[in-house]
Structure formats: structure tokens, C-alpha cells
Amino acid sequence: MTTRARPRRKVTIKDVxxxxxxxxxxxxxxxxxxxxxxxxxxxxxxxxxxxxxxxxSLAARRMGGSKSFLLLALNDRDRxxxxxxxxxxxxxxxxxxLGGITTCAEHGYRLILExxxxxxxxxxxxxxxxxxxxxxxxxxxxxxxxxxxxVLDILEREGVAxxxxxGFDQASGxxxxxxDHAAAGRxxxxxxxxxxxxxxxxxxxxxxxxxxxxxxxxxxxxxxAGLEADDSLIAEGDFGYASGLKAAExxxxxxxxxxAIIASSDQMALAVMAVARDKAIAMPDQLSVIGFxxxxxxxxxxxxxxxxxQPVAAMTAxxxxxxxxxxxxxxxxxxxxPHVIPxxxxxxxxxxxxxx
Amino acid sequence: MTTRARPRRKVTIKDVxxxxxxxxxxxxxxxxxxxxxxxxxxxxxxxxxxxxxxxxSLAARRMGGSKSFLLLALNDRDRxxxxxxxxxxxxxxxxxxLGGITTCAEHGYRLILExxxxxxxxxxxxxxxxxxxxxxxxxxxxxxxxxxxxVLDILEREGVAxxxxxGFDQASGxxxxxxDHAAAGRxxxxxxxxxxxxxxxxxxxxxxxxxxxxxxxxxxxxxxAGLEADDSLIAEGDFGYASGLKAAExxxxxxxxxxAIIASSDQMALAVMAVARDKAIAMPDQLSVIGFxxxxxxxxxxxxxxxxxQPVAAMTAxxxxxxxxxxxxxxxxxxxxPHVIPxxxxxxxxxxxxxx
DNA sequence: TTGAAAGCGCTAACAT
DNA sequence: ATGTTAGCGCTTTCAA
Numbered sequence: 025m026t027t028r029a030r031p032r033r034k035v036t037i038k039d040v041x042x043x044x045x046x047x048x049x050x051x052x053x054x055x056x057x058x059x060x061x062x063x064x065x066x067x068x069x070x071x072x073x074x075x076x077x078x079x080x081s082l083a084a085r086r087m088g089g090s091k092s093f094l095l096l097a098l099n100d101r102d103r104x105x106x107x108x109x110x111x112x113x114x115x116x117x118x119x120x121x122l123g124g125i126t127t128c129a130e131h132g133y134r135l136i137l138e139x140x141x142x143x144x145x146x147x148x149x150x151x152x153x154x155x156x157x158x159x160x161x162x163x164x165x166x167x168x169x170x171x172x173x174x175v176l177d178i179l180e181r182e183g184v185a186x187x188x189x190x191g192f193d194q195a196s197g198x199x200x201x202x203x204d205h206a207a208a209g210r211x212x213x214x215x216x217x218x219x220x221x222x223x224x225x226x227x228x229x230x231x232x233x234x235x236x237x238x239x240x241x242x243x244x245x246x247x248x249a250g251l252e253a254d255d256s257l258i259a260e261g262d263f264g265y266a267s268g269l270k271a272a273e274x275x276x277x278x279x280x281x282x283x284a285i286i287a288s289s290d291q292m293a294l295a296v297m298a299v300a301r302d303k304a305i306a307m308p309d310q311l312s313v314i315g316f317x318x319x320x321x322x323x324x325x326x327x328x329x330x331x332x333x334q335p336v337a338a339m340t341a342x343x344x345x346x347x348x349x350x351x352x353x354x355x356x357x358x359x360x361x362p363h364v365i366p367x368x369x370x371x372x373x374x375x376x377x378x379x380x
Numbered sequence: 381m382t383t384r385a386r387p388r389r390k391v392t393i394k395d396v397x398x399x400x401x402x403x404x405x406x407x408x409x410x411x412x413x414x415x416x417x418x419x420x421x422x423x424x425x426x427x428x429x430x431x432x433x434x435x436x437s438l439a440a441r442r443m444g445g446s447k448s449f450l451l452l453a454l455n456d457r458d459r460x461x462x463x464x465x466x467x468x469x470x471x472x473x474x475x476x477x478l479g480g481i482t483t484c485a486e487h488g489y490r491l492i493l494e495x496x497x498x499x500x501x502x503x504x505x506x507x508x509x510x511x512x513x514x515x516x517x518x519x520x521x522x523x524x525x526x527x528x529x530x531v532l533d534i535l536e537r538e539g540v541a542x543x544x545x546x547g548f549d550q551a552s553g554x555x556x557x558x559x560d561h562a563a564a565g566r567x568x569x570x571x572x573x574x575x576x577x578x579x580x581x582x583x584x585x586x587x588x589x590x591x592x593x594x595x596x597x598x599x600x601x602x603x604x605a606g607l608e609a610d611d612s613l614i615a616e617g618d619f620g621y622a623s624g625l626k627a628a629e630x631x632x633x634x635x636x637x638x639x640a641i642i643a644s645s646d647q648m649a650l651a652v653m654a655v656a657r658d659k660a661i662a663m664p665d666q667l668s669v670i671g672f673x674x675x676x677x678x679x680x681x682x683x684x685x686x687x688x689x690q691p692v693a694a695m696t697a698x699x700x701x702x703x704x705x706x707x708x709x710x711x712x713x714x715x716x717x718p719h720v721i722p723x724x725x726x727x728x729x730x731x732x733x734x735x736x
Numbered sequence: 737t738t739g740a741a742a743g744c745g746c747t748a749a750c751a752t
Numbered sequence: 753a754t755g756t757t758a759g760c761g762c763t764t765t766c767a768a
Contacts, residue, residue, distance in 0.1 A: 035512075444761070445764060446763055
């Protein structure tokens with residue numbers, strides 16, 4: 025059982041007002057950094073606030089008609105829970121929280137992680153409920169919600185601002201993403217520089233537009249580098265390990281197999297490595313492998329995986345900034361254009377010179 | 381820029397009342413499952429609620445004096461952010477969210493992850509601010525907060541119920557933990573059954589009481605199994621990789637080194653393996669290694685790591701249940717006693733028969 | 737079983 | 753520059 029002492033009554037704005045000897049409004053003004061408060065009054069109020077340990081109630085603030093100081097991060101329920109359960113070290117959500125929570129905290133905001141079912145017919149109900157219950161000042165959309173028409177429509181209808189991480193479609197809200205097209209291209213360039221001519225590609229779940237984007241980036245870079253453009257070098261996966269196994273089987277069983285493979289996720293890269301090991305194909309001597317995401321596992325594979333790092337924390341931090349200060353420099357900087365956050369290619373031991 | 385249509389006015393309890401033709405009270409009663417509502421009225425109200433897509437505002441509910449439907453998960457700021465930044469795959473927070481968010485969702489609650497600085501003198505300020513701003517119905521404490529006197533005092537003074545994951549000290553709040561003492565013992569038994577007689581132990585950060593607990597479990601099991609009790613087989617770490625390196629150096633440089641080492645964290649077990657590899661000590665043939673936590677990395681080490689799985693998701697789920705239904709069966713079940721959630725020893729390739 | 741009234745803590749709009 | 757008023761949407765009294 026929980027032991028409880030008689031709870032001390034909460035200190036409210038009234039207590040502060042009484043203490044300082046001014047009206048509630050003056051306190052409120054100081055709290056909200058409104059103009060029209062004398063320096064002297066402001067000082068006295070701030071002193072009293074600190075001394076009494078007063079913090080305004082979010083609920084009351086909302087009721088009074090101001091901001092809610094809440095941001096909602098919308099993630100796909102099934103995928104998120106599945107990843108948590110699988111314990112494969114995918115830390116997308118962690119990176120999101122890292123960028124989101126720290127940025128929110130700097131502005132007195134809280135981030136609430138909300139899991140909603142993308143495919144459910146009831147997405148309107150789930151989302152509507154969350155919006156009605158919490159009345160957040162903004163919503164951060166993550167893939168695959170970022171391009172979900174239903175979600176965007178609801179948010180627009182409810183008048184809730186949104187930032188769309190990894191979004192593509194021209195629509196409402198602010199888009200924040202990395203350049204997936206260029207990232208795939210960078211992979212090709214890295215491999216081309218190492219002398220590879222036949223480069224395989226394992227695409228991701230086509231439900232995610234970034235899959236398409238990466239594939240296009242691969243194709244364009246292959247063409248630009250004058251390498252062999254051969255559709256049999258392209259296999260489709262769904263980001264998961266199992267799909268990577270299948271794709272690798274196909275690619276590595278070709279008459280003229282690729283000397284390098286770019287996988288659209290670390291998990292699929294891992295699968296490629298497993299199949300290669302199975303076939304006694306040495307890495308990186310006979311086969312170079314590149315992954316996407318740079319999850320923790322990339323560091324512990326043998327050989328360690330060369331991978332594209334998605335700037336998830338930075339994207340989420342940007343998203344929070346845009347929502348918290350819609351008129352701030354950061355938000356205005358993009359002026360309707362997508363915010364493109366730089367990615368990185370971390371070169372490790374899984375890529376090397378082409379054989380022969 | 382965010383495009384916004386004219387936001388539709390929120391549907392409130394008034395709208396529902398007007399629609400059904402009853403008073404606000406009746407709606408409120410139905411929503412809160414209070415008695416004294418005729419079946420017919422209840423039915424009509426529920427229909428209207430569904431049809432209008434009404435969800436009560438949390439803020440307004442709080443203001444009205446009811447529960448806030450918010451639970452706060454208090455984590456150590458520095459350690460959490462450090463782990464997120466390091467990207468080593470430690471998924472403690474993820475497992476906590478898995479158990480916490482899903483359980484909260486089942487009851488219409490939300491979980492807010494709040495990072496506070498344990499060592500800061502200002503912990504009272506930070507925590508007080510969060511409590512005042514959010515007025516949560518309960519707080520979930522995670523190590524090392526779970527035994528923090530200051531934190532417990534503040535919560536008690538504010539009359540906020542708390543569940544203490546991994547807590548030990550007799551104090552306020554409900555304790556939910558695994559049996560660390562028994563877990564360390566189980567490791568020893570597993571190794572003893574494999575014929576090991578000299579078993580080393582790398583302790584964790586002494587700031588965490590569970591470190592002490594595991595060490596004691598190790599000692600007791602060594603004695604119970606009649607194995608060599610030798611304090612030089614015990615090294616102190618702090619859960620981190622670097623400290624594991626140091627500890628392993630010491631243990632593996634002994635005149636008579638252990639044939640098996642139990643590390644109080646996976647990271648330290650990883651370090652032990654690195655040092656062993658450095659010294660060309662074969663695993664598991666010449667050295668068996670066991671870790672604690674069973675983080676994702678345990679699966680990808682070579683050899684794969686035998687480890688104790690902390691039931692973090694289950695503990696957090698239990699914590700949420702206890703706080704949400706303080707008078708429910710689950711909470712009453714423990715009746716003031718700690719809730720002890722079962723752990724598991726997952727045997728992988730890093731443990732084998734003792735040499736010779 | 738139902739309804740009416742009061743108030744939670746705050747802010748926006750309007751005085752002064 | 754400051755104070756006053758009204759009201760946000762709900763729940764808890766209390767009365768019928």
C-alpha cells in the first residue's frame with residue numbers, strides 16, 4: 025500500500041499574487057513574458073515564484089485558453105511494439121525521444137509518445153480521441169504516418185499544426201527529412217570509388233515513400249557513374265531481416281552476382297551478410313555491404329557495417345522547434361520548403377575494394 | 381508554413397448533453413461509470429458520444445477535480461541521454477515504454493517520460509515543477525531514483541502515489557522488482573553445474589542497490605555450492621564498458637584466473653570478452669561469460685552471450701497497473717510487500733563446461 | 737435516478 | 753502599467 029501524508033495544498037497563482045500584493049494578471053504576464061510589466065514588478069514576482077516554488081498548472085493554462093505546452097509524437101503502433109518486443113536494437117524511437125524530449129524541455133514543453141494504428145479504419149477515432157483529450161499544440165508525424173492523407177486531413181480539420189518527419193507528398197504541415205535520394209547516391213559513389221561495377225540494391229517496404237526515393241537515388245547514381253544498370257540487381261524487401269534473406273539469396277545466386285550490395289535497412293544488410301557467410305563469400309574481399317540507419321547493431325557485426333546514419337534526433341529536434349515556435353527563425357528559414365537535415369555515411373569494415 | 385483550415389469547434393460535454401436532451405451530469409456519470417444512471421439513459425448517451433466523436437478534455441477533467449489520467453515515468457537525465465547518444469543498443473527505456481504505454485493505453489491513461497537530474501541539488505525544483513505542471517495520478521520511479529530519499533519525500537509530501545521499479549529500501553510507495561539476489565545465484569548455479577569452481581564477478585555501480593544485491597547473491601550461491609570463495613575474484617565496475625575492461629584485466633591477470641566470469645551488465649560482459657580475446661583466451665572453452673540485462677547486443681556477440689533478462693516491460697506494466705488501480709486485485713495482491721517479477725536466464729554460447 | 741450550482745487555476749479581453 | 757471580469761470544460765457537492 026502507498027503511504028500518504030496529508031498533501032500540502034498546491035500553491036497557485038493566487039498565492040503568488042497575494043504574496044506580492046498584485047493582481048493575478050500581473051503574475052500571469054510575468055509568467056508568459058508579456059510586455060507591459062514594470063521591471064520592478066517583474067522582479068518581485070519572479071522572486072516570489074521562486075521562493076514559493078510555484079509552477080503553473082498545465083491543465084489550468086489550457087483551460088484559460090492558452091497553449092497546452094504538449095507535443096504529440098505519432099508512431100505506428102504495430103511496428104513500434106513489434107520492434108520493442110523483438111529487441112533487435114533498432115533505436116529509432118530512442119533517437120526520436122532524444123531529439124524531441126530535450127528540445128521540448130528547453131521550452132517548457134512535454135512530448136507525449138502516442139501509438140496509433142496506421143491501417144485501422146478507426147484511425148480517425150484514435151487520433152481524434154488523442155487530439156480531443158490532450159489538445160496538443162502540435163503533432164510530430166513519423167513514417168509511415170508522415171504521408172498519410174487521413175491523418176493529415178484530420179489534423180488540418182482540427183487546426184493542429186504538424187511536422188512530418190520523412191514526409192514527401194506536397195500537403196499540409198512542415199516536412200522535415202533527410203535526402204534519401206542523395207544518401208543512396210552517396211553509397212553508390214563510395215562503392216564506385218572502390219572500383220565496384222556491379223552493385224546490387226535491396227529496396228525497402230514500398231509503403232514508405234523513402235524506399236522509392238532511395239531506389240531512385242541508386243538508379244540515378246548508377247547511371248551518373250556509368251555503371252552497369254541491370255534490374256536483376258534490384259530486389260525488393262520490407263526492411264525486415266527475413267525479407268533481406270530472400271533478397272540476398274536472389275542477388276547472390278545470379279550468374280554474375282554483384283560485388284557490392286546496398287541494403288535499405290541495417291536489418292536487411294545483416295541478412296545479406298548472413299547469406300554471404302553461408303555461401304562462403306568473404307566480406308569485404310568478395311562482397312561489400314552497406315546498410316541504412318546505422319543502428320547499434322552496425323557496430324557489432326563482423327565485419328562492422330558501413331551504413332548511412334539517419335539524423336533522427338536532429339530531425340525530431342527540428343520538428344519540435346518548428347511546432348513550438350512557428351514564427352521563429354528556424355521555422356521561417358524553410359519558408360514552406362522541406363527542412364533537409366544532413367545524413368552521414370559511416371564507413372566501416374564491410375566495404376572494401378572490388379575483387380580482382 | 382502550416383496551412384490551416386478554419387478549425388471545427390471542439391465537441392464538448394454540452395453538445396452531447398444537448399443532443400441527448402439530458403443534463404451535463406448524466407453525461408459525466410456515464411463517462412465515469414458512476415452508478416445511478418438508468419440503463420436507457422446510459423445507452424442513449426453512449427450512442428451520442430460515439431456518433432459525435434466526443435472525447436473529454438483531460439485538462440478540463442483535471443480542473444474539475446478528478447484524476448489527470450497521466451502517469452509520470454521518472455528517469456535519470458544524464459544516464460538516459462548518454463545511453464541514447466552512445467547508441468549501444470541498451471533498450472531499457474524502450475522496454476519501459478513497452479510495458480508502460482501499452483498498460484496505460486488500456487486504461488485511457490498516458491505515460492509521460494520525464495528526465496530529471498538525480499544529482500542536482502535542484503531535484504526538488506525539477507520534480508516539483510513536473511508535479512505541479514502535470515499533476516500526475518502517479519509516478520513510476522526507475523533506478524537510481526527508486527531509492528532516492530529526496531524524491532520519495534517530495535512525492536509523499538505532495539501526496540502523489542509512486543511505484544518504485546528496482547527499489548529496495550523500506551519506504552513509501554510500492555516496490556516492484558526482480559530478485560537480483562536470486563538472479564546472481566542462478567548464474568553461479570548454472571556455472572557450477574558446468575563444472576566451474578573458480579567463478580569471477582564484476583560488480584556494478586555501487587550507487588545502485590541492485591549491485592549490492594547481485595554481489596550478495598553471488599557470494600551466497602558460491603558458499604552454498606561449496607565453491608572457492610576468494611575476494612580477489614570480485615572486481616568493481618560501474619555497468620559501463622570501460623569499467624568492464626579494467627575489471628577483466630585484473631581478473632584475467634590473476635595467478636589463478638577464474639574459468640568463468642559473471643558481469644553485472646551486458647556492457648561489462650562485452651568488455652570481459654574483448655579482454656579475453658585480446659589474451660587469446662577461447663570462449664567458452666577456456667572462459668565462460670554471463671551478462672546481466674540481455675540487451676540486444678547479447679544476441680550479436682561472438683559467442684552469443686548467456687545473460688539474465690530483466691523483466692523491465694513486465695515490471696513497468698505492473699507499476700502502471702498498481703498506480704492506475706490502487707485498489708485493484710493486482711495492487712492488493714502484494715499488500716505492502718514488494719512485487720517480485722520473474723527473471724530469466726537465457727543460455728547462449730558464451731557459457732560451457734569448465735576447462736580440463 | 738436526475739438536475740442545478742459552484743468552483744477548479746488560469747488567461748484573454750476589456751477596463752482603468 | 754495594472755486591475756477586473758468572464759469563461760474555458762469538466763466534476764464535485766448538494767438539492768430534487
